[in-house]
Amino acid sequence: xxxxxxxIMAAKIIINVSRRFGNQGTxxxxxxxxxxDPGILKKLAARVRGQIIIITGTxxxxxxxxxxxxxxxxxxxxxxxxxxxxxxxxxxxxxxxxASNLTASRHWDYALLETDEANVAPLLxxxxxxxxxxxxxxxxxxxxxxxxxxxxxxISEGVKGRNIRLWLNADDPLMTGLPVETGLxxxxxxxxxxxxxxxxxxxxxxxxxxxxxxxxxxxQSFHFAQLGAFYCPNCGNTNPVPDYLGSDLQLDxxxxxxxxxxxxxxxYQGFYNAYNILxxxxxxxxxxxxxxxxxxxxxxxxxxxxxxxxxxxGSKEATLILVKNPTGFNQSLQALLNDHRSKNLFLxxxxxxxxxxxxxxxxxxxxxxxxxxxxGISLLVCSGLRxxxxxxxxxxxxxxxxxxxIESDLDPAIQKALSGPGKVNYILSTYTALFQCRKIxxxxxxxxxxxxxxxxx
Amino acid sequence: xxxxxxxxxxxxxxxxxxxxGNLVCLQKRLQWRGHECHIYSVGIGQNIDFxxxxxxxxxxxSDREQGLVYGDLxxxxxxxxxxxxxxxxxxxxxxxxxxxxESYIAADxxxxxxxGFFNIVTRVAQxxxxxxxxLETDLVGQKTTVVGxxxxxxxxxxxxxxxxxxxRVVKGHGNNGQDGFEGMKYRxxxxxxxxxxxxxxxxxxxxxxxxxxxxxxxxxSTITPLYDTIETFAHQQVKYKILNS
Ligand SMILES: [Zn+2]
Numbered sequence: 081x082x083x084x085x086x087x088i089m090a091a092k093i094i095i096n097v098s099r100r101f102g103n104q105g106t107x108x109x110x111x112x113x114x115x116x117d118p119g120i121l122k123k124l125a126a127r128v129r130g131q132i133i134i135i136t137g138t139x140x141x142x143x144x145x146x147x148x149x150x151x152x153x154x155x156x157x158x159x160x161x162x163x164x165x166x167x168x169x170x171x172x173x174x175x176x177x178x179a180s181n182l183t184a185s186r187h188w189d190y191a192l193l194e195t196d197e198a199n200v201a202p203l204l205x206x207x208x209x210x211x212x213x214x215x216x217x218x219x220x221x222x223x224x225x226x227x228x229x230x231x232x233x234x235i236s237e238g239v240k241g242r243n244i245r246l247w248l249n250a251d252d253p254l255m256t257g258l259p260v261e262t263g264l265x266x267x268x269x270x271x272x273x274x275x276x277x278x279x280x281x282x283x284x285x286x287x288x289x290x291x292x293x294x295x296x297x298x299x300q301s302f303h304f305a306q307l308g309a310f311y312c313p314n315c316g317n318t319n320p321v322p323d324y325l326g327s328d329l330q331l332d333x334x335x336x337x338x339x340x341x342x343x344x345x346x347x348y349q350g351f352y353n354a355y356n357i358l359x360x361x362x363x364x365x366x367x368x369x370x371x372x373x374x375x376x377x378x379x380x381x382x383x384x385x386x387x388x389x390x391x392x393x394g395s396k397e398a399t400l401i402l403v404k405n406p407t408g409f410n411q412s413l414q415a416l417l418n419d420h421r422s423k424n425l426f427l428x429x430x431x432x433x434x435x436x437x438x439x440x441x442x443x444x445x446x447x448x449x450x451x452x453x454x455x456g457i458s459l460l461v462c463s464g465l466r467x468x469x470x471x472x473x474x475x476x477x478x479x480x481x482x483x484x485x486i487e488s489d490l491d492p493a494i495q496k497a498l499s500g501p502g503k504v505n506y507i508l509s510t511y512t513a514l515f516q517c518r519k520i521x522x523x524x525x526x527x528x529x530x531x532x533x534x535x536x537x
Numbered sequence: 538x539x540x541x542x543x544x545x546x547x548x549x550x551x552x553x554x555x556x557x558g559n560l561v562c563l564q565k566r567l568q569w570r571g572h573e574c575h576i577y578s579v580g581i582g583q584n585i586d587f588x589x590x591x592x593x594x595x596x597x598x599s600d601r602e603q604g605l606v607y608g609d610l611x612x613x614x615x616x617x618x619x620x621x622x623x624x625x626x627x628x629x630x631x632x633x634x635x636x637x638x639e640s641y642i643a644a645d646x647x648x649x650x651x652x653g654f655f656n657i658v659t660r661v662a663q664x665x666x667x668x669x670x671x672l673e674t675d676l677v678g679q680k681t682t683v684v685g686x687x688x689x690x691x692x693x694x695x696x697x698x699x700x701x702x703x704x705r706v707v708k709g710h711g712n713n714g715q716d717g718f719e720g721m722k723y724r725x726x727x728x729x730x731x732x733x734x735x736x737x738x739x740x741x742x743x744x745x746x747x748x749x750x751x752x753x754x755x756x757x758s759t760i761t762p763l764y765d766t767i768e769t770f771a772h773q774q775v776k777y778k779i780l781n782s
Contacts, residue, residue: 219554288549406554437668438686440555440733465778468771472737475767476561486770 084123084184087116091177106166110173121169123184124176125191125207128160132191132207133363136200136235137215137249139408140356141167143348144215145194147360147381154377155369157189167195169202197231201238212239213247213363216355217254218305218407228254232291236261247363249355250322251307257291259320269362270322274329276351277301277308292317304351305407324362329354331418342371344378349388350415352408388415391521393498394528398505398521402514404435409445409508416506417449422456424500427474428464428490428509428517435510439469451478459500461485463493464513494520540573541750544585546595547606548578551632556596558734559628562743563592570747570761581609587620591750596732597631604649607636614652621654626749627726630735634720634728635659635691644690656697657721661690670709670731671779672719676745682707683739684775685731687719693730695721703729708779725749738775740768 091113098108113120125132135145149161162175172193180186195203200212214235219228232254239246240262248255250270259266279301288306290297295314302308311318329337335346335354339361346357357378364374383389391398399416403409416423431437450457460483462471467488474484487493490513498505509517545560560576567574579585587593598606610617621627635641638657641649651657665688672683683704692713695702702712703720711719712730720729725746729735736743740763748760 438554438688438733440553440558440686443555443558443561443734443737466771466774468767468774469733469738471767472771473558476558476565476737478565481767484767486767488774 083117084120085182087113087120088177088180088182088184090116091174092182095174095178106163106174107168107170109177110166110170110175113173113177114170120184121173121176121206124173124180127180127184127187128189128191128207129187130157130189131211131367132193132209133211133213134200134203134207134209135192135194135213135215136197137213138197138218138405140215140352140359141194143353143356143387144213144359145192147356147378148363149192150381151360151364151369151374151377152190152192154380155373158187160188160191160193162193162195167193168199169206172203198234200235204238204242204244209244211245211247211363211366213359214249214255214258215359216249216252216305216307218405232257239264247359247366248320249307249359250320251303251309253297253306253310253317254291256317256320260292266320267324267362267366268320268322269324269358270319270326271303271329271354271358272325272327273301273309274303274351276329276331277303290315290317304411307355324358324365326354326358339365342375344375346378346381348381348383350411352411353388389518391525393505393521393524396498396503396505398498398507400507400509400514400518400521402511403445403508404511406441406444406446409442412508413446413449417452417455419504420454420456421503422458422501424459424461424497424502424505425450425457426461426463426494426497426505426507426509426517427470428493428507428513429462429466429470430464430510430512431466432512435512439466442470442473447474447477447479450474451480456502457483458502459483459485459497461487461493461497461500463487463490464510467493490516491520495524498524538571538573539751539754539756540575541567541591541754542589543574543576543592543594544579544590545576546579546585546593546610546633547581547598547602548596549580550602550606551596551598553597553631553732555732555734556594556630559630559732559736560594562734562736562740563594563746566740566743566747566763569763581605585613585616587613587616587625590625591753592626592628592746593617593620594628595630595633595636597633597635603632603636603641606632607650607652610636610652611650614654617652618654621724621726624725624749624753626746626753628735628746629726629728630732631689631730634730635693637721637726637728638693641691655695655700655721655723657693657695657700659691659693662692663690665690666692666710666714666730668709669733669775669779669782670711670719671707671776672704672709672711672731673707674704674742676703676722676727677741681741682772682776683731683735683742684733684772684779685729685735685739686733687711687730688732689730699723703727703731708782733775738768738771740765740772 091109094109160179246266250268290312293315300309389400401412564574638651642660644661667688702718
């Protein structure tokens with residue numbers, strides 16, 4: 081017991097000190113606590129009275145778990161929720177400690193634990209989770225050589241034999257092996273046909289082979305990437321019937337859709353976010369939360385840092401978007417190309433560990449779409465530690481060389497982009513440049529804000 | 538102005554990130570010089586006429602995929618080998634490079650047969666050799682630097698007198714992390730672990746292949762210089778990063 085208190089105290093001090101220095105101390109605090117008391121995560125997790133829900137998958141983990149958290153808060157529940165980027169055991173331990181009191185006696189209704197696929201098994205050894213939500217499987221820039229197969233196998237082996245329900249994307253053929261291999265009960269969420277579906281997909285090379293028999297699968301239509309209506313001509317493997325069906329999807333300006341009988345509207349944009357909403361609503365409905373609470377929480381939930389966050393600098397709008405892999409990049413490009421105004425585009429590429437040291441992945445994103453006649457690109461500023469790679473990429477994508485400028489330093493680069501001739505600005509950045517970009521945009525927003533003279537009441 | 542054809546072997550199975558960049562680079566640099574460039578994909582069991590193409594490109598894949606590719610490629614091995622002897626430009630990256638050798642010994646000790654064109658052996662060992670890499674090469678007749686990214690578990694050893702390495706490692710691991718060499722070169726064939734991708738940031742290497750393609754068509758060996766400011770900037774940026782890391 082004393083050991084636990086010491087561990088919590090030490091971790092809380094680290095959290096406080098690092099907050100003062102502007103970061104969250106998310107990894108170090110947990111690491112120190114686990115070193116002082118290796119059983120601490122187990123103890124704290126046992127204080128969750130209701131459910132522990134793990135959220136994993138390649139894209140959309142953060143948005144989806146934030147949405148579920150919003151719904152649970154709106155429902156009046158207490159929730160432990162780890163932060164994006166702090167999703168290994170250390171970061172999750174920090175989240176529990178930050179929410180705990182010194183004697184570890186505080187209880188919570190729910191824990192929402194966002195984690196990478198490879199961390200699911202180790203996490204399950206520590207916490208007794210009964211729900212596992214998987215968003216999707218795409219190849220990340222760090223993955224190579226059939227890594228995705230291995231990732232799926234890691235999850236499958238990690239959950240096998242446990243008392244846990246899987247929440248799976250019914251439109252992702254890569255998930256079809258999981259119920260068979262694990263024998264666990266599964267709930268499915270998926271979309272009916274939408275007006276945005278295509279008959280061909282250009283941007284994915286995953287999920288072409290049946291997870292059950294290895295034959296090439298066929299598609300009736302694609303929502304995007306490998307997500308769509310599929311069937312295997314050899315063994316008959318096809319989309320499971322969704323327990324939570326998204327229909328009447330509409331993606332202009334915001335997202336509206338029906339999930340079973342519940343109509344929702346969200347200020348988010350893009351098909352990928354429609355999936356995040358669908359998954360969050362499915363899990364919430366599954367936990368018995370009332371439709372009215374869900375609808376209200378989804379309507380109020382605003383995009384977060386780098387997930388289509390809007391700024392106003394002077395008279396111009398700037399939208400900040402995080403990009404981290406080809407599928408996400410394509411979705412972001414699609415969203416900005418749906419905006420038909422002329423635009424200044426800023427692309428920051430870093431190659432720190434959290435971005436992926438190998439920048440090859442940008443060649444698998446469809447930057448060619450920026451060179452099309454209707455793209456409306458007025459200026460394209462390439463920035464970040466690998467500004468050169470980005471500039472070469474867009475040059476070979478066919479973007480007019482006259483429009484390409486290189487400025488590796490983020491601050492002057494953003495200012496250069498914002499002073500371009502386009503009507504709107506899109507600021508795209510990989511992970512480790514994102515928060516700096518956001519700071520710069522916030523500063524510029526404040527600098528150029530029209531001064532308001534207030535009268536005394 | 539000519540129409541060039543590049544065969545991309547097994548893009549469905551051998552598809553490292555960035556492979557596409559090498560092909561886009563060759564295609565654009567031919568187009569900017571007024572030529573046409575047609576890239577066509579060759580899958581398992583599909584026909585390929587080595588006499589009718591100007592270049593072959595092949596990337597890397599997992600062990601399982603490499604096994605499938607080997608099974609198909611071994612059937613056309615004679616024609617492929619003759620084309621290489623006849624100076625066909627060929628670029629083989631990672632898995633494709635390993636496949637040119639005698640064998641590939643996987644992590645579990647299993648021995649995968651290679652095409653056996655050269656006396657090259659690859660053995661998998663820990664750790665994977667990952668990171669930015671800088672080479673010096675005399676591929677184009679004068680010393681130039683090459684930048685890229687390597688990520689391979691295999692240690693490759695060249696035991697073949699006919700082969701030259703693609704380059705000398707200035708910083709990074711190279712073929713095996715021991716002898717200071719990277720890749721292989723034989724006639725107009727280059728095998729290498731470099732991606733990132735290789736050609737767009739190393740336009741002189743791209744132009745080596747274009748010159749070789751043009752020469753085989755009986756065209757002049759001097760090609761129109763291009764305005765490579767952006768490519769050169771990217772090359773220098775990575776080179777500077779590597780030298781200062
Ligand atoms: Zn099947």
